[in-house]
Amino acid sequence: MSKPIEPNSWKTGPDENGHFGIFGGRYVAETLMPLILELDEAYAEAKKDPQFQAELEALNKHYTGRPSPLYYAESLTKHLGGAKIYFKRDELNHTGSHKINNCLGQILLAKKMGKTRIIAETGAGQHGVASATVAAKFGFPCVVYMGKTDVERQSPNVFRMKLLGAEIVPVTAGAGTLKDAMNEALRDWVTNVENTYYLIGTAAGPHPYPQLVRDFQTVIGRECREQILEAEGRLPDMLVASVGGGSNAIGLFHPFLDDKDVGIVGVEAGGRGLNGEEHCASLTAGKPGVLHGNRTFLLQDDDGQILEGHSISAGLDYPGIGPEHSWLRDTGRVEYVPIMDDEALEAFQLLCRTEGIIPALEPSHALAEIVKRAPEMDKDQIIVMNLCGRGDKDVFTVGKALGIDL
Amino acid sequence: MTIETRIDRRFAALREQGRPGLVTFIMAGDPDNATALDILRGLPEAGADLIEIGMPFSDPMADGPSIQLAGQRALKGGQTLSKTLELVSDFRKDDDNTPVILMGYYNPIYIYGNERFLADASQAGVDGLIIVDIPPEADDELCLPAMENGINFIRLATPTTNAQRLPRVLQNSSGFVYYVSITGITGSSTPDPEKVAASVGLIKKSTQLPVAVGFGVRTAEQAAAIGQASDAVVVGSALVSAIAETLDDNGKASTETAGAVHDLVRSLAEGVRSVKH
Numbered sequence: 001m002s003k004p005i006e007p008n009s010w011k012t013g014p015d016e017n018g019h020f021g022i023f024g025g026r027y028v029a030e031t032l033m034p035l036i037l038e039l040d041e042a043y044a045e046a047k048k049d050p051q052f053q054a055e056l057e058a059l060n061k062h063y064t065g066r067p068s069p070l071y072y073a074e075s076l077t078k079h080l081g082g083a084k085i086y087f088k089r090d091e092l093n094h095t096g097s098h099k100i101n102n103c104l105g106q107i108l109l110a111k112k113m114g115k116t117r118i119i120a121e122t123g124a125g126q127h128g129v130a131s132a133t134v135a136a137k138f139g140f141p142c143v144v145y146m147g148k149t150d151v152e153r154q155s156p157n158v159f160r161m162k163l164l165g166a167e168i169v170p171v172t173a174g175a176g177t178l179k180d181a182m183n184e185a186l187r188d189w190v191t192n193v194e195n196t197y198y199l200i201g202t203a204a205g206p207h208p209y210p211q212l213v214r215d216f217q218t219v220i221g222r223e224c225r226e227q228i229l230e231a232e233g234r235l236p237d238m239l240v241a242s243v244g245g246g247s248n249a250i251g252l253f254h255p256f257l258d259d260k261d262v263g264i265v266g267v268e269a270g271g272r273g274l275n276g277e278e279h280c281a282s283l284t285a286g287k288p289g290v291l292h293g294n295r296t297f298l299l300q301d302d303d304g305q306i307l308e309g310h311s312i313s314a315g316l317d318y319p320g321i322g323p324e325h326s327w328l329r330d331t332g333r334v335e336y337v338p339i340m341d342d343e344a345l346e347a348f349q350l351l352c353r354t355e356g357i358i359p360a361l362e363p364s365h366a367l368a369e370i371v372k373r374a375p376e377m378d379k380d381q382i383i384v385m386n387l388c389g390r391g392d393k394d395v396f397t398v399g400k401a402l403g404i405d406l
Numbered sequence: 407m408t409i410e411t412r413i414d415r416r417f418a419a420l421r422e423q424g425r426p427g428l429v430t431f432i433m434a435g436d437p438d439n440a441t442a443l444d445i446l447r448g449l450p451e452a453g454a455d456l457i458e459i460g461m462p463f464s465d466p467m468a469d470g471p472s473i474q475l476a477g478q479r480a481l482k483g484g485q486t487l488s489k490t491l492e493l494v495s496d497f498r499k500d501d502d503n504t505p506v507i508l509m510g511y512y513n514p515i516y517i518y519g520n521e522r523f524l525a526d527a528s529q530a531g532v533d534g535l536i537i538v539d540i541p542p543e544a545d546d547e548l549c550l551p552a553m554e555n556g557i558n559f560i561r562l563a564t565p566t567t568n569a570q571r572l573p574r575v576l577q578n579s580s581g582f583v584y585y586v587s588i589t590g591i592t593g594s595s596t597p598d599p600e601k602v603a604a605s606v607g608l609i610k611k612s613t614q615l616p617v618a619v620g621f622g623v624r625t626a627e628q629a630a631a632i633g634q635a636s637d638a639v640v641v642g643s644a645l646v647s648a649i650a651e652t653l654d655d656n657g658k659a660s661t662e663t664a665g666a667v668h669d670l671v672r673s674l675a676e677g678v679r680s681v682k683h
Contacts, residue, residue: 017543025544026541026543026544027512027539027540027541027544028539028541029467029468029538029539029562029564030541030561030562030563030564030566030567030575030586031468031562031564031565031566031586031589032566033541033543033566033567033571034566034567034568034571035566173474174464174465179465183465183466183467186467186468187467187468187470187590187591190467190468190589190590190591191589191590191591191594192589193566193589194589287517289513289516289517290511290512290513290516290539291465291513292465292467293539298513300513300517302517303486303487303488303514303517303518304463304487304513304514304515304516304517304518305463305464305481305514306464306465306513
């Protein structure tokens, strides 16, 4: 594949049919097409509607607790002995991760569209919790599809969702992870088209989801830009974020895409290594294909069958990636690298001890990349990482990985 | 662009006979390639007028449990798109009249290569394609090139396809229009013949193409009722379930497997043949 021509701006996508270069689009069954077109229309209206935007802003501020702090991690910086490290602390949001940013935006859309029932898919359970939360607040019944494997390894989040009144449907098809949950959510949606709003949790799926999820998440990058200018008087040298489907990463990256001096790094789950099939590094080791409504990089075999993938982090355990990331990889604007399970586990423990912050396993991948890069950089250089989730949900998984029976 | 395929000729013959057709679906490679070929070869004699062959995919988002499991059995047995095309070639050695339609999802074709796939499918004797996840908005990717290769691209119309959208769906459709009688996944609920008749009537106002109706038809009685209101009735999940119910304890085909499918097809064929248009 030849490298696409570098655009004048990286922020103009997608086009009206949802394409970022060759990626994105709307590859769904005909039953869903009218619904997706209706959503597209509703979102276009909402974007222009000052009342919608004001309501979202108020919720972000008073319900979620935005803006999230931009925190200078002084001890970690000293420990690594190189670039200054800042964390955008979206783990301090209500519900414990960046997922709430998107859920609040979409629940307002669902309300505006007159829908009366919410469905969602979840991997780690963070999106499921955020969906159940906004559904509770706005009085919608909520059904969350979750792979059976994930139900088992993320039991605290499963209980949270139940407390919030959501119904959890464990999905046994396939390996019982995020991809299978998404298939099942799509099957629900195709069956309950009249009243149901599908609240997708990541910047993937058929257009306009990749766009609208991104837009709701860019609050991270917009705040971060202001905050770093205030703290340092300049933009950072590097942004780092973990990518599963890629919503926290695109939320941080997007407002900086046209700042050419800001290097951007997305960190994929390398699982147990890229040699076998036990990883989720679709951008590093996958190839373009069509799944879940969009063309994007996918882990697949030579026959176009989608592979299951593996990551210690349930939130990164997805064989695809948002289409905008595929395009940013192809254009070379963003560099994507894999981090292995054991490297993420070490970084997880390092942050606990140096900064007194228990991170989720997802951003622990981004942190592991910083552990590699920061010492090689000058002390006056600046790295900002999206600390997109807290690790309370992961303590059992980490305990098990470290051989400790909790 | 106008092409004539075995599908067009078969629907012309059905019109002359004054009855609806029976479209039968099985999954390529289910439960194994040899049994699938046995089943296929016996379908026309049992009364199938058109044959749909599923191309198994790991993530069949529009399918219910029966067809999901059929796809998993096939993939577990090593089925690939190349083998599915070989299956069609093998079937064509003895039958040059029964239309064969491949049905499935886009990704395996995209990975095989769209142009190469269409050339090989045409060579194998494929007459039509139903690709669930390519909407008319993406017609230039596979639909229009399929026509250029002499292959019908059959579109699904659904209960959510409103009057505003229908022309778009019909625009580059050929062969027939497949009306999905319910909102939902394959095999999930039973269609209401009266509602189906009304919807088929609306579609027929906008196109000369025959309209086949599927999703949820399981018995001869249902086939007759739906056949009253349409040009053909599609049965899939019920046949695939007949395969599943006759597998041995190890999930392999038994001596009853092919026969069970053919018996069910015979009964369904009686149903559609009892209808006079």
